[in-house]
Amino acid sequence: MALPTTSAITLNINGEKHSLPVDHRTTLLDALRERLDLTGTKKGCDQGQCGACTVLMDGRRAVSCLQLAVAAEGREITTIEGVADGDTLHPVQQAFIDLDGYQCGYCTPGQICSALGVIEEHAAGWPSAVTADVRPEAGPPPLTAEEISERMSGNLCRCGAYASIVRAVARAAGVETDGAHTATEDKETAA
Ligand code: FES
Numbered sequence: 805m806a807l808p809t810t811s812a813i814t815l816n817i818n819g820e821k822h823s824l825p826v827d828h829r830t831t832l833l834d835a836l837r838e839r840l841d842l843t844g845t846k847k848g849c850d851q852g853q854c855g856a857c858t859v860l861m862d863g864r865r866a867v868s869c870l871q872l873a874v875a876a877e878g879r880e881i882t883t884i885e886g887v888a889d890g891d892t893l894h895p896v897q898q899a900f901i902d903l904d905g906y907q908c909g910y911c912t913p914g915q916i917c918s919a920l921g922v923i924e925e926h927a928a929g930w931p932s933a934v935t936a937d938v939r940p941e942a943g944p945p946p947l948t949a950e951e952i953s954e955r956m957s958g959n960l961c962r963c964g965a966y967a968s969i970v971r972a973v974a975r976a977a978g979v980e981t982d983g984a985h986t987a988t989e990d991k992e993t994a995a
């Protein structure tokens with residue numbers, strides 16, 4: 805007897821339950837965009853390299869193109885459509901607008917979801933690759949431009965809005981930065 809290739813699943817997205825049958829190969833990204841019409845989450849590379857499809861799963865960042873929809877059942881998923889509080893933008897969204905943290909806007913939903921994760925991860929004391937003192941007792945490092953750009957380096961911006969993105973994340977996190985060039989910008993310049 806052939807094994808089933810589809811399953812009926814229920815996804816919890818932005819506080820609402822969505823029940824749908826899916827082919828087992830369907831990614832969370834395609835389920836969001838093609839099946840549930842939640843097109844705020846963008847498809848860039850579709851292979852985990854650009855960050856355009858970033859969502860939050862149980863509050864942690866995840867690239868939805870590398871997640872199977874069937875494996876997302878039971879998780880709390882937040883997409884860009886669920887970030888604002890009604891008509892009131894989230895402070896991260898407002899900072900991106902106020903500080904021009906985008907140009908074409910294609911990468912922006914992923915950048916904002918990633919920024920939400922960054923702020924939470926930093927507050928929880930997670931170090932990054934550029935954190936000098938990673939001892940737990942050292943506590944969270946200062947959220948410098950270097951820290952922010954490293955922590956956001958999984959999100960590419962083909963418009964090169966990196967300096968503004970870093971400033972926007974810093975403002976949303978309540979810190980100031982010097983607006984220096986970012987790690988991702990430097991990597992792309994060197995490539
Ligand atoms: S579309 Fe998922 S990382 Fe690029």
Ligand code: FES
Pocket residue numbers: 905906907908909910911912960961962963964965
């Ligand atoms: S604003 Fe255009 S890709 Fe980032």
